[in-house]
Amino acid sequence: MKIVFLGPPGAGKGTQAVRVCTHMGVPQISTGVILRRAMQEGTETGAKAKAFVDAGQLVPDELVIAIVAERLQESDCANGCILDGFPRTVAQAEALEKFASLDAVVNIAVADEELVARLSGRRVCPSCGGTYHIALDDTADCKACGTALVQRDDDKPETVLNRLSVYHGQTKPLIDFYGARGLLKTIDGSQTPDACFADIIRALEADG
Numbered sequence: 694m695k696i697v698f699l700g701p702p703g704a705g706k707g708t709q710a711v712r713v714c715t716h717m718g719v720p721q722i723s724t725g726v727i728l729r730r731a732m733q734e735g736t737e738t739g740a741k742a743k744a745f746v747d748a749g750q751l752v753p754d755e756l757v758i759a760i761v762a763e764r765l766q767e768s769d770c771a772n773g774c775i776l777d778g779f780p781r782t783v784a785q786a787e788a789l790e791k792f793a794s795l796d797a798v799v800n801i802a803v804a805d806e807e808l809v810a811r812l813s814g815r816r817v818c819p820s821c822g823g824t825y826h827i828a829l830d831d832t833a834d835c836k837a838c839g840t841a842l843v844q845r846d847d848d849k850p851e852t853v854l855n856r857l858s859v860y861h862g863q864t865k866p867l868i869d870f871y872g873a874r875g876l877l878k879t880i881d882g883s884q885t886p887d888a889c890f891a892d893i894i895r896a897l898e899a900d901g
């Protein structure tokens with residue numbers, strides 16, 4: 694199955710994508726993870742993306758479209774994959790239709806007020822990518838690998854508001870785009886991660 698995970702920043706797309714990938718035995722393709730890795734490694738793609746990512750803006754469509762088109766060619770995607778954070782614009786969704794056919798789009802919905810609190814309190818492990826929240830986890834180090842946790846630059850308050858407005862302006866129209874194609878499954882992302890995961894699996898398996 695090829696599935697897109699859609700939703701505002703902080704809705705839990707990444708967390709749920711990892712769980713659903715493990716459950717289904719398919720790879721997670723996260724454009725955010727790919728871009729941050731490219732930035733850390735100082736590649737040409739990373740250099741092109743950096744100013745946009747740091748400002749909470751979307752990187753240009755052609756850059757992410759090329760990344761995803763190339764990644765989908767790899768053999769581990771033969772039985773499907775989860776696209777996490779792509780597409781984020783109608784132009785990206787239209788490009789994706791030309792090189793992949795989707796089975797479902799999971800839309801994780803969370804109210805803006807809650808997203809601001811979630812993103813501002815988020816801490817990540819720069820080594821293994823683990824995600825924590827200061828209100829839930831009383832730890833300065835990653836519980837999986839011991840690395841000191843950091844706040845993503847784009848989780849700082851001013852950038853968070855930018856990312857939310859980018860979501861409303863450019864990504865939210867995809868709800869109608871995929872709704873019109875009969876692919877959309879909307880999940881209440883304000884629930885606990887376990888309840889959210891159970892709803893996603895139920896919605897995907899209902900397709901049979």
Ligand code: AMP
Pocket residue numbers: 702724725726728745746747749750751752753754757777778779780781782785847856
């Ligand atoms: P994420 O980890 O998904 O929140 O993505 C972090 C940042 O990477 C975003 O704020 C954008 O700057 C950039 N990014 C990730 N995916 C895309 C995409 N599909 N289109 C444009 N920019 C993206």
